[in-house]
Amino acid sequence: MNQQVVIAGAGPVGLWLAAELRLAGITVTVLEPRPERDPNSKALTVHPRTVELLASRGLEQPFLEEGLHIPSGHFAVLDSRLDFGLLETDFPFTLALLQSRTEELFEIQARAAGADIRRGHRVTGLTETPDSVTVHIEGPDGPYDEEALYVAGCDGTRSTVRTSAGIPYPGEDFTVLGFLGDVVLDEPPPGVAFSRTGIDGIVMIVQLPGGLHRVVGGVPADVRTDWPGDLTLEELRANVRQVTGTDFGMHSPAWLSRYGNTSRQAERYVKGRVVLAGDAAHQHMPAGGVGLNVGVQDATNLGWKLAATIQGRAPAGLLDTYHDERHPVGADLLEHTSAQTALISAFTTDGQRLRSLFTKLVDEQPSLNRTLAERLSGLHVAYDAPTADAHPLTGRRAPNLTFTDGGDTVFALLRTGRHVLLDLFGPRDDRGTPLATAEDGPLIGPLVTRTGTLTREHTPWAYVTAALIRPDGHVAWATEEDDPEKLAAVTREALDRAGLTGADR
Template identity: 60%
Template sequence: MDQVIVVGAGPVGLWLAAELRLGGVQVMVLEARQERDPHSKALTIHPRTLEILAFRGIVDRFLAEGPRIPSGHFGGLDDRMDFSVLDTPFPFTLALPQARTEELLEEHALAAGAAVRRGHRVTGLAQDSDAVTVTAEGPAGPYTLTASYVVGCGGTASAVRQAAGIGFPGTGTTVWGWLGDVVLDRPPAGIANLSGPHGGLMIAPLPGGVHRIVGSDPAGVRSDRPGELTLDELRAKVTRIAGTDHGMGDPRWLSRFGNATRQAERYRAGRVFLAGDAAHMHFPTGGVGLNVGVQDATNLGWKLAATITGAAKDDLLDTYRAERHPVGADLLVSTRAQTALMTAFTPEGQDLRALLSRLIATVPELSRELAERLSGLAVAYDRPPGAHPLIGRRAPNLRLPDELFTLLHPGRHVLLDLTTTPHEGWPAAALIRPDGHVAWAGDDPSKAPRS
């Protein structure tokens, strides 16, 4: 019997599998696709996710792959947030196609000892007090597997979520955006953001001489899905907004996406858990979806491993929902707000965009607050009443003299004794969780709880 079955071999499932292996747990990943999707929905790795990769000593593999962008947009506004001021070793976003991100994460998971089966579609599950039985369809036909726990990481249509009877309430689509990965004979320099009453778009370079064009326009403000996007339609939209099609041709991928926004009622149902898009769906504003999903997996991984190996009691698993559900809810508020800005095509909406854009450019505190929220650096979990104010907060990369992020490589709690290396704003001791958040802080290292 496998200890954990992870359903979905996207970035979230692969990262979770590696985290579970780091904790000494047997894990099987089931993926319905025979081959990795060549089309990259996500392109952005945010600072907090880069920190998480640094926790496990593999961030350099990713940094070597893509350009670093020291700014980010909020709702497609013309003025961009300054990421260079953020308190992190990675004050930028990394531009990396999801397909390559998945390749790197799969290499990491396989090296850690995870098993990955492609072409295996989960069709149902049943659980009792001791185990979960998964029904799947593979190349050789239907079969069943039994595990101590199952985690659904298979995207917004999650078969695990549906089979577990977990509700997915929210709002339907009212806006359709569009996306094209195309070759441009006359591309703009760097990343281009354009917006106006005819719509808004962003153009970004991809590897292999391809550019991604993503945007929305007034014609997309509708609940019913338009027909399939064509190159002629994309060319007309871009020309209307930008005044040129930049010599568009040779489409590699054309797609539409909606702003349906939903969140799972529960992240846990007995021995079944959800993470990533299986737990929350939203308009892809700011490129945050992959990042929040990986952060879900980082929170769940060490807790599930500690419970299975007997290092922690089962009630630790309830803190996964308590900590990550509010993060998902905040994500939906942010993406809805940005969607409203991105589709503010009226004169009043254009004035609102201009005002907020100017504030981002002229009020550094606002720019930084938005950047910290978007990047994931602002996430802090609730602490018990009267507890030290650092508890639940993200720990920066303190130098002791070894860097904290290096000390987190084994995926275990780290007790920091700061009596001889004091840091401003920190007490004499702190216990850091495997996911980089503060578990305990106080003035006497000997009083730290056992991890």
């Protein structure tokens, strides 16, 4: 068996998962049917939570340098913008960056980590046994097989891996279409982003590199259940004129496409030796540009759990928690993109009144603005705590906690892909030994420890004396215990539960 994991699909999700697995020392092969990277970029938007994950792996700088910083977002293209400045993050903005460039940066990361990426190799089926899975592949030189411990389907909405594994993908077919064109505009609207909505339709225009603009939107004729054929430049021009009164001097299309609001979700993200992530697990209307981001967040949750399972250091049932945690996130994704679709396609007088009402509510209610911004950005995601008496921070994402001594922040500590144990109790004199090196048993799992005092801006953490942060940046455990002996004991118990000690699991 040459590889521990085979990944189908070298899009952003598959490449990020490959890098995550290699960070943990897992051998990985990525199979991609396209011989070259797709130059057409379906996704443009990198949301704040994804930038945090990039920073947690030391990959944020090229994104920050090359991406266009946009300090606000939209819900259903309402006139009221969502203010990302309200968010508690080091990155209160979205980045506009072509998906092709995101894939390129992810591929560089994965290859540098040692992933075997094969282009022009298409997965055709699977054969699973209790101990392994054989992936059937059509390569440039003919068919061949690759045996692995697990296969990850990151191969899109038409996933061969999902179909071969017999995982149902229920949902609803499209009822609304949208149009997309990457074109040259001789007379573009001012600013980096433009939108116009009304009873005649909706149009959004965003600047792209290389002198192009992306034009997306929909018109009343797009509320339909039949496929009208490929989008033409003439149709795109007519649609934009219908909504805005001009076509902005549109010509020279680099890409023309349609998209729809088909909504589906895999019933299981984990089945035997098959796991799913990204579009293979959930399909939805691309409202708000969240798809790539949720897929990358899927892969970050999955990577460390799959690695620990393969390496025999996972607590019982750890891999199943990938489904338990991320399936509800996917369901929430379908719900809010479907709700946005209903508002976007409300091309009636009553529909426009509904949009006007929502616009006023977002303007008048800062708490609603913030809530929608948190949902769009991915910062709201919190996983269920394992017990009712768990600390309130358990399951929530850890922000980039900073320390009074000015040393490494939490995001910097997470770059190894290991659990991070925060020892926030204070001087060690009262305890004798650090929490992570107590003499009652060796540590066997990958762990980074940090002793220090947090700076004051981290209010929810004010009384926390110790915390364990997972490799995906979510809090596994936290305590406010201030008795030194009890603190050492409960910390050891938390490390035992996480599979980071020699205790029986």
